[in-house]
Amino acid sequence: MRYNAAPMEGLTDRVWRQTHQHIFGGADRYYAPFISPPENRIPVKKKMDELLPEANPGVPVIPQLLGKDGSCAAWMIGVLRQMGYTEVNLNFGCPSGTVTAKGKGAGMLRDLEALDRFLDTVFEEAGGPISVKTRIGVDKPEEFQAILEVYNRYPLAELIIHPRVMRQLYRGQADRDTFAAALPACHFPVCYNGDITTPQDFAALEAAWPGLSGLMAGRGLIADPALFRRARGGAPASKEELRAYLDGLYTGYTAAFGSAPAAISRMKAFWHECIGLFEGTEKLEKQLKKLREPWEYEVTVNQIFTLPLRR
Ligand SMILES: Cc1cc2nc3c(=O)[nH]c(=O)nc-3n(C[C@H](O)[C@H](O)[C@H](O)COP(=O)(O)O)c2cc1C
Structure with a gap:
């Protein structure tokens, strides 16, 4: 099972990725914080510099896109592929008001027909491998079944599920019951993300869901940069x-x-x-x-x- 570092805007940039991997042996994958494909299709230098292969030597990085225009996202995936990336992750999880007000991030989960059209265009124009990071709904977890029906129409390389709804932001607890109930209906590899903070959490989650492709940690890994090493039986940070x-x-x-x-x-x-x-x-x-x-x-x-x- 892969241990993945969650994308965290303002924290898990190239400086952090390099330093973390160098000192603590690293994650199996580092998901880069989202970039928004620019409507004018001129890549923003500062954002692209973060993803330059020479700025991320030896680090397994998966870039992430946050957008709602499928063609524009497909174009950006093409740009990233020219830089040497293969898999690109799509963000349907960001709960920030400024993002969701524009119908992006978790805001994409409000209109499932638009979500379907977006994915259809992206797969048609860019092709795989493409993975998705998602929340389980906007207001309530019951929405996830219909959301999953949309995802199941596409050959996702992986679905990373953060089982909170958009309105929750980061409050309360990740809804592991809804995650577990949805697992049998997922037609692709699934990675779990949410509130993993101790080696015991890794052991419990791996025992509960041995078929997962990965476990992803964000805040827990920033709080303890040796978390993945400890989860593999290694030493705590000295x-x-x-x-x-x-x-x-x-x-x-x-x-x-x-x-x-x-x-x-x-x-x-x-x-x-x-x-x-x-x-x-x-x-x-x-x-x-x-x-x-x-x-x-x-x-x-x-x-x-x-x-x-x-x-
Ligand atoms: C400060 C901050 C920035 C984040 N930036 C992103 C982002 O760029 N893309 C994304 O998909 N999720 C982002 N997230 C969500 C995390 O990737 C993760 O899903 C969330 O923190 C829950 O996992 P955790 O409980 O392991 O922290 C961010 C979260 C925080 C707190």
Whole structure:
């Protein structure tokens, strides 16, 4: 079973993918955060730079598209294939209001005829392999049966199911009962995604659904970058590894953004998720939130690294 790193806009970009794979041995696949195919069909350089093969050496990346115009998505898949990618993932899961208001992401699940037309055009004009990452509905999980009927009309390379509805955003729990009930009706490999945070979760899910093609983790992997290794029976992250990882991210973002304050702001997002790896961080968490200057960041990180790791 593959262990896949979830796409997370603002976190799992090329700097993170490189650093994570280098220090922690990596995921079987890294799904890149979505890019929107531009209507004028001129690729946006900054977005494409993220996916350049030379910016992702040795990392198994699957690009993801977020769009609602099938022809435009098919064109973009062609561009990605010219860059050397084969499988491309389609996003029908993003719940953000600005995305769904335009009928994209999980907003695509509101109109299943439009979803069907979109997939029909994409498969007709671009061909496979194409996978889909989906939520189970807009308002209620009962919608998933009809959504699945649409997906089953196409030869999806894989269906990644995040069993929450759009309205839930990331609240509540992933609905594993609805996921389990839908599994027998899926005509393609299925990857489960949602609230996987411990090695025990991996073991339980693999035992429950041995036929899955993969398990995908997002927030759990940012909170513990050694999660996949631990799930395979390996060691938890050592302090030295965490130091190399977090310093590597900071250096990488400082170079990528050309600005230490921008890198610090990005690092705060990582620290917010992973500071729980250390014990007794309450005071330093507050300090981390407030700081702005590179020297303050470096001092605070040094202080955090004097604390013991939680075991
Ligand atoms: C900050 C953030 C950014 C995300 N960006 C994307 C994205 O670009 N594409 C996507 O399909 N899902 C995106 N997601 C959803 C995750 O891929 C994943 O489905 C979700 O976090 C649930 O998995 P988890 O419980 O393992 O975190 C994002 C989630 C978060 C919290």
